[in-house]
Amino acid sequence: MLKKDLGLFLLILVVGAVVAFLNPRFLSPLNLANTANLIGLFGLFSLGEGFVIITGGIDLSVGSIFALLGVIFINLLVDYSLPWPVAVLIIVAGGVVLGAIHGFLVTKVKMQPFVVTLCGLLIYRGVARWYTDDGTAGFEFGQKFPALETLTTGRTFASDTFAGIPNSFIAFVVVALIMGVVLHRSVFGRYLFAVGKNEEAARYSGIRSNAIIAAAYVISGGLAGISAIYLAMYTRSISPASHGNFYELYAIAAAVLGGCSLRGGEGSVMGIVLGAILLQVLQNLVNLLGIPSSLNFAVMGGVILIGVIADMQLVRYRAYKANEKKRAGIVPLPAAAPGKN
Amino acid sequence: MKRFASTGIAVVLALAFATTAHAEDKKKLAFVVNGASDFWKAAEAGVKAAAAELPKYDLVLKYPEQSAAAIQIRLMDDLVAAGYAGIMVSAVDPKTESDALNRIGKQVALFTTDSDAPKTSRIAYIGSSNTDAGKQAGQLVLKALPNGGKCMGFVGLLGADNAKERIDGVKETIKGSKVELVDVRGDDIDQTRAKRNVEDTLTAHPEIDCMIGFYSYNTPRIYEALKEAGKLNKIKVIGFDEDPITLGGVKEGSIIGTVVQQPYEWGYQGMKDMAKYLEGDKSWVPGNGLLIVPTKIIDTTNVDAFWAELKKRQGKS
């Protein structure tokens, strides 16, 4: 697992070193804390996306889910004055339900994941805009939710000299650890890989592939629900027409950078985490180095492209090395007899 | 058979007459905005107020389903086809839409608002001057930094005309003073990036003395990022438009002031002027085709009154 992600880790180190050299403030505690906060925000739902991609599917709807659940969340807190834990529960449950619907449509109705979640992308965005009548949902000036804010936008160990660790990042690390155990150590995780790699063989081994695939969408939906809360608390205002636009692409990019194959069956939580880190470092770099904002996406795309190409070369090199070892070490088995008529 | 035919013809004629009579009875006017936002709620209130005074007209405010030129053009074409007599539009992208605006201008009375398209067949522009608004913001900056300083700007779309004009207005005003506008960061209307741009600026440019939020949501994001970094009141904030957080900050004193447009007036005055024009009174159209509704500076002195009126107009009182 670690070996595979080494290339990406090195890329982050190289990019980080270059930025730190050009602008030493990159390594200032405040900047690292700010970047960590955004890594947390974008990393949470990238993990869910990664799970879906490992089953060979894709979830294009997360960005729109943020808009829909975000406006509902603010609406529940501001207009209905619900206690925040209730609102949080409702939003996370909402994400789970949306994920379950996706899972049902993919596994039972046999629709293609791309189509299902593309429709989700359009529908949730539209419903979100209709829900607020195209207005912006935001907190009143000076409105405070101390406990909720501590959990979402607060920082731990903050002091006059230390910027503190953003709680969003801590949440991300905790979720990533749980997801890492689930994916790499649990029965469910093994089933996920088995189904993503070869659904037929998984079925022949007695795995209920439909349940496994649907569960991946539910996880993605649930994490999108949690992310919706974190994002809403970060911006504190949501214009449903633009909130979370294209965020699914950040998630897909993080997962793919982290070694998830869009064909399914491959990927690691460590990889997704590193992918999410790289994407946010790139965003940070554009601002710190004073690169024109308009080049933001171009920088991101360029580095991803170089990263993936470099990674492919590394894989090829390793395969070549492994082959050499094999040729040197192990005696080949006798050739198989010719096939029958 | 013959009788059926003649009855049929009679019915058709009657229907045709009825519909034309109805159409002549009430002329339809539309106010087409450039995308969905709270900003246009005030314009909608203005349009409604105008409608109350213009019983002979049907007035509507239309949102395109996306903030895209093509979608807005299609919306206007549909309105023309539906028999609208006048359209007032805030073009998403006046340059790419100029052909379409010319075409529509030949069929109906076309006015522009918010962002002008001067080289088209539009009759007049009724709205603010973003350059003037920028100049007013520049005055706020000069007042806030009498001894000079460095400013950073934040905006959604760097290339948009309204952004450019506002930025130019600020630059023109501060030219020759000791105040400098170091850079303007764009976020492609992504509020997460908008806030992150502010945070990164605090890291990359700790020497910054003032921040300007050029789009309505930029100022609240500046306010929040500064608040979380404990930099409120240390860095001067100047804003545009009337987001509740912006107004709250002005009231609190942590935001120097904000320059607001008067979309209510665009809706109210614009629709009334359009009706006048359709009735043959063209005397109000200025020679240069620009009817500027002045922008206002809101600071601690007038924020309460403005906010109260705004809430009333947005129906949120």
Added chain:
Amino acid sequence: MQRVTEPAAPFLELNGISKTYPGVAALDGVSLSVSRGEIVGLIGENGAGKSTLMKVLGGVVEPTAGTIRVDGRDYPALTVNDAINSGIAFVHQELNLFDNLDAAANILIGREPLYGGPLRLIDRKALHAKVQPLLDKLGVDFKPDTPVAALSLAQRQLLEIAKALSLDARLVIMDEPTSSLTLTETARLLSVLNELRRDGVSIIFISHRLNEVKSCVDRVVVLRDGRVVGSLVGETIRPDAMIRLMIGRDLKSLYIPPKVPPGAPALEIEDFRTTAFPDQEVSLTLRRGEILGLAGLVGAGRTELACAAFGVDRRLAGTLRIEGEAVTIREPRDAIARGLYLVPEDRKRCGLHLDFSLTQNISLPDLMTYAVGPLISPAAEEKIAETQRHRLNIRAYDIATEAGTLSGGNQQKIVLAKWLAMKPRVIIFDEPTRGIDVGAKSEIYQLMRNLADNGVAVLMISSDMEEVIGVSDRMAVMQEGRISGFLERDRFSEHNVLQLAVGKTVN
């Protein structure tokens, strides 16, 4: 119906063609000639060398010895282009058609008439005009613009033939062309063959349906163990004569006698109807400790029966009892829970995860057993993998090796290891030794016997005559979706199996 031939110069002459693979002679000095306008039937058991011979003619396989003369030209070996250029065309058992295109486009694929110009647009009018005469010639009832998806199997066969003719085929080789056709469709196809013959086209007709062979060919050539063992002409072409020639090779003795007599019924299949043969009902009983061979020709419905029992495919009707208890099986999971396992025919697609390690493959069907709560215990699953690797003698560097890097025999052992690590009551082997080297084969036979001796019921589907006769304790033979007969060990013979496989009775 015999034709008077004047074989001035045969179109095709094969002389002493041999093809040896390491350790195996697939073809051993085959000589065969086909005259212009002659229909030659080519028959032989599974494994007799028919496919290899066809591959030689198609230019896919290079013979190790012998010469080929086509239309007066000699070749040491044909290339694919030689074959096409000299007018040899194939109509395959698995049709090679594009469902999403129309008939004309399929016939002239890659050779479409184009409008001039850089865009290389297809001239559809010319395309259809070119195809129409071919279809007329075959007397088909579809048009050039009929989509292939709308054609019946017989029409598709005819389309394949039209495609062959469009290539100016002089020799058409048909591999089991009637295997999926109805009686009337078959009659239609056979009459087309006669028309082709009148035009001087030569045909090699490969089929297991001996009655059809009898009714349409001029001559029958019989292959056995890579050799031509005889040919029949005219009145001598009779099914019993053909069968007599097809069998009679020396079968190595593979039989390992059981240590215990068979016990109570372990698997009872009653009145099963599968989607492949919805009109046929199948019943069979498999007892503990016995190896029941399920023989039959390719496509007789054996795999379909196994898949329906294991829950991979839906069954239309029927009940299943395991050790006397009626069970409901909706998916493989249900079968596995009852101790009914399947070693599938297509091991790469269905049996294994090729880029999973030995450990991951072996533990997969029973992962919960190697888990503490929801978490896998690596020690437990590695232990079982290591045990199984030794028990089955899987030749891999270690248990972390990816299954896909191993030979076919070792891959098959991994599939077995998955099931042997659990508690099998019934195991269905579908073509257990296909593509596996000789050494691994005998290991797998020994394993089956050990399982049976330990009280497991084994159902072995095999198309390999040597294997099914050599390994089984008892045999069922299937034909066209039904069981055409059971054989006890004392009545095992190639003759009897073939008789039943082609739908005749044995006395």
